[in-house]
Amino acid sequence: MSEQSPDPTLPDTAMATGNDQGEPGHPDTRPLAKAERKLLEKLQKPGKGEAEPAVEDSPEVAAAAADDAPLATDEVPGGNDDGLDPEFTDR
Template sequence: MSELPDTAMATGNDEGTPGERSTGPLAKDERKLLKELKKPAGGTAEPALEDSPEVAAAVADDAPLPGSGGANQDGLDAEFTDR
């Protein structure tokens, strides 16, 4: 038996396709951790900026986010022309 630890390949962590969620049931400690992760840390939870209707509309129109962009304030702004 080797003194080297198992790698991800040896433990089976490479099964399935990348990004695929496991369909098996969660272990007791995993369920406990998931329950803790769903709780807000130190107070009430606020909706994420990404969940706002303005962001959803910008994504649907493939447009820039509202209120984003503008000058760089460093004198290095790009100038776009039809030349």
């Protein structure tokens, strides 16, 4: 199998950038368009209202990840609240 593309006018794929080997690819160095710059600035500003901390940032999640254990919850396992829970019997 040839390592070169059969058509040299085709751009490299993501596989050809080296990302699959742990090396960074080639970033796009072109400047952002005016609309893209506006969108980026808007995304970098905080939204309206109070932001809640992410669940992923809690100490409970860190402890569960450190122990390689499931995250403890207050929910009772197995309930769907839709009336369709299975009932197991010895019949």
